[in-house]
Amino acid sequence: MNPTDLLLVVDVQNDFLPGGALAVPHGDDVIPVIRALAPRFDNVILTQDWHPPGHVSFASHHGLTPFSAIELPYGKQVLWPDHCVQGSRGAEFAADLSIPHAQAVIRKGFHAHTDSYSAFLEADRKTPTGLAGLLRERGISTVFLCGLATDFCVVWSALDAKAAGFEAIVVEDACRAIDTDGSLAAARAAMQDAKIRRILSTAI
Ligand code: VGL
Ligand code: ZN
Numbered sequence: 001m002n003p004t005d006l007l008l009v010v011d012v013q014n015d016f017l018p019g020g021a022l023a024v025p026h027g028d029d030v031i032p033v034i035r036a037l038a039p040r041f042d043n044v045i046l047t048q049d050w051h052p053p054g055h056v057s058f059a060s061h062h063g064l065t066p067f068s069a070i071e072l073p074y075g076k077q078v079l080w081p082d083h084c085v086q087g088s089r090g091a092e093f094a095a096d097l098s099i100p101h102a103q104a105v106i107r108k109g110f111h112a113h114t115d116s117y118s119a120f121l122e123a124d125r126k127t128p129t130g131l132a133g134l135l136r137e138r139g140i141s142t143v144f145l146c147g148l149a150t151d152f153c154v155v156w157s158a159l160d161a162k163a164a165g166f167e168a169i170v171v172e173d174a175c176r177a178i179d180t181d182g183s184l185a186a187a188r189a190a191m192q193d194a195k196i197r198r199i200l201s202t203a204i
Pocket of ligand 2: 051
């Protein structure tokens with residue numbers, strides 16, 4: 001592929017797969033698609049959801065039910081089952097993901113009081129992860145996104161990639177959604193508004 005293209009593989013971690021703490025329906029279906037796609041990119045970066053125990057996005061931290069929502073200083077926060085705890089097996093990449101040539105791993109959500117769906121900017125919408133700078137220094141212009149989950153970490157990362165000046169293209173058949181409380185429809189509308197292209201892996 002073009003040396004200015006990057007494949008961003010979002011959160012393909014055990015906790016988002018069947019049997020995991022925050023299992024995305026059919027989340028494991030993305031693995032063969034991504035395995036076929038990744039070797040075609042010179043540049044691949046993985047993201048890893050990476051929360052400390054007791055993270056502010058965990059329902060258990062608030063004594064509330066998972067998939068409810070609260071207002072935090074930075075806005076609405078959906079509350080999740082405890083997931084992707086730093087160093088846990090659930091936080092590890094899917095064993096059969098196998099992308100040996102991936103060049104970097106961007107961990108996110110490691111600040112106790114702030115979530116980060118986006119690989120670029122935390123949920124306070126101020127704190128950068130450093131990914132935009134990394135991509136700029138490396139001369140990347142187009143970010144292809146795949147992984148989990150379409151309606152949270154993939155869409156937020158795509159919107160922020162676009163806002164940071166990169167072309168953002170979501171590879172739809174290489175993503176799966178959580179779809180809670182209308183989140184998938186909202187994600188699709190947001191991508192359309194932001195003119196983020198959605199393609200199938202067969203078109204690459
Ligand atoms: C994600 C919910 C909570 C994701 C991460 O990877 O989409 N969703 N943490
Ligand atoms: Zn998370």
